[in-house]
Amino acid sequence: MKEAKLDILIKNGRVVFPDEGVERNCAIGILTDRIASIGEQDEPAMRVIDAEGLIVSPGFVDIHMHNEEKEDPFTVQRSLLLQGVTTALAGNCGTGLFIDEYASMFDGLYLNLAFLTGHTRLREAVGITDVYREATEDEISGMCGLLERELDMGSFGLSFGLEYAPNTSKNEIIRLSKVLTSYDRRLISVHIRHDGPACIGAVREMIDLARETSVRVQLSHIGSMTAFGQSREALDMIDQARSEGVDVRFDTYPYEAFCTYIGSTVFDPGFEKRWNKGLDALEVASGPNRGRRLDEDLYQRLRSDAPETLIVAHVMNEEEIRACMRHPLAALGSDAILQNKGGHPRAAGAFPRGIRWLREDGLSWPQALSHATVTPADDMWLVSGRIARGAPADLVIFDPDKFTDRATFKDPLLPPGGIEWVIAGGRVAVEKGRIIEPPKGEFLLRCPRIQKRV
Numbered sequence: 001m002k003e004a005k006l007d008i009l010i011k012n013g014r015v016v017f018p019d020e021g022v023e024r025n026c027a028i029g030i031l032t033d034r035i036a037s038i039g040e041q042d043e044p045a046m047r048v049i050d051a052e053g054l055i056v057s058p059g060f061v062d063i064h065m066h067n068e069e070k071e072d073p074f075t076v077q078r079s080l081l082l083q084g085v086t087t088a089l090a091g092n093c094g095t096g097l098f099i100d101e102y103a104s105m106f107d108g109l110y111l112n113l114a115f116l117t118g119h120t121r122l123r124e125a126v127g128i129t130d131v132y133r134e135a136t137e138d139e140i141s142g143m144c145g146l147l148e149r150e151l152d153m154g155s156f157g158l159s160f161g162l163e164y165a166p167n168t169s170k171n172e173i174i175r176l177s178k179v180l181t182s183y184d185r186r187l188i189s190v191h192i193r194h195d196g197p198a199c200i201g202a203v204r205e206m207i208d209l210a211r212e213t214s215v216r217v218q219l220s221h222i223g224s225m226t227a228f229g230q231s232r233e234a235l236d237m238i239d240q241a242r243s244e245g246v247d248v249r250f251d252t253y254p255y256e257a258f259c260t261y262i263g264s265t266v267f268d269p270g271f272e273k274r275w276n277k278g279l280d281a282l283e284v285a286s287g288p289n290r291g292r293r294l295d296e297d298l299y300q301r302l303r304s305d306a307p308e309t310l311i312v313a314h315v316m317n318e319e320e321i322r323a324c325m326r327h328p329l330a331a332l333g334s335d336a337i338l339q340n341k342g343g344h345p346r347a348a349g350a351f352p353r354g355i356r357w358l359r360e361d362g363l364s365w366p367q368a369l370s371h372a373t374v375t376p377a378d379d380m381w382l383v384s385g386r387i388a389r390g391a392p393a394d395l396v397i398f399d400p401d402k403f404t405d406r407a408t409f410k411d412p413l414l415p416p417g418g419i420e421w422v423i424a425g426g427r428v429a430v431e432k433g434r435i436i437e438p439p440k441g442e443f444l445l446r447c448p449r450i451q452k453r454v
Helices: 075-081 099-105 119-125 137-153 170-182 196-213 222-226 231-243 271-275 296-305 318-326 346-360 365-370 374-379
Strands: 006-017 022-031 034-038 045-050 055-058 060-062 085-090 112-115 157-161 187-191 216-219 248-252 258-261 282-284 310-313 395-398 419-424 427-431
Touching (some): 006 395, 055 365, 060 374, 157 170, 170 187, 170 196, 196 231, 196 271, 222 231, 248 318, 248 374
Parallel strands (some): 085 112, 157 187
Antiparallel strands (some): 006 022, 055 395, 282 310, 419 427
């Protein structure tokens, strides 16, 4: 008997190479945390996984998730891992914490997790508690200094939630964004200033930011901001900007409903006209009223007494969301956010649902999976999201006939069907739909002194 040279051999699977646009029947050999071989079916290994009839894909990369809930920081990670997500970027929409705050939250990680520094957190740190107030020059200078510290520590960049801080000045945005120009491979993630009809001007504002600073700008969940009749125009604007050399990109999730806090500026008076929908389109997603549709009394009561309550807004146009998903540039993101295990089913179903949508719309497996792997990985300058010798051994193995989302608005944490194995860092993290403890993830820090895997 030959001496085992590999830790894991995955054989007989349909291996998808999204970056090459092909799939092949071949084996993958894993040694420690890297892919060591591709093609050899009979190499000796400590463990052999027979993937007959299954698809072997790079682990999914979630460029837009949230992991700021200190009371329960692991439910989101576990829900994403059960979908096949092995790498994710947290701290979007301006809500990102400081790196030392994240480090204190986690005793082990289920995902390879990178972080953005949140604009809202920077504002809080310099004493701004009024989301409607413009920052002073001294406060902006203080925020710039804090952002430099975070970037030195390994933050992947800056996130804005401009709809949540609607009076943020252009000066504040530009000065903070220009801090990133002194660093390599940092991005700006932006929840734009307006959804609905005014979104076109908000998209243009961020394209102008990318043009002026030459910093990569990632437009967050573009579908949820534009799928009110404006998606086509927004996508055309992005395509035109990129043809001019502007580094602007976007992500989206595959649902016609968004989710955020009832006390946020999103639900300030006037939202019904903006979406052409009434209160009955809004569903409580967390807390004791979970599952109820809003009426005027409940809306007012939650806004004043329970502003952290999550609300699902069933207000977007599905065909426009699908059009955003199909765009070759689209990175599939979950926008996963939960509160005491309540929230939106995207936290547990975004990836199988999005990939299913893309397959229904005629994309091949390599084309569909590219939106969940190599596209978001390249947006973040990561070497993951692809299958190649020397690449991180982050893989998901699933049954293509059973791969589907099962999470619903009533039960948002139901895991998907069809996931057989998830391998993170060369170790089995999920087997037959069950997470194998201990957690296999690690912090990803964009700092040469302490950088790992990026």
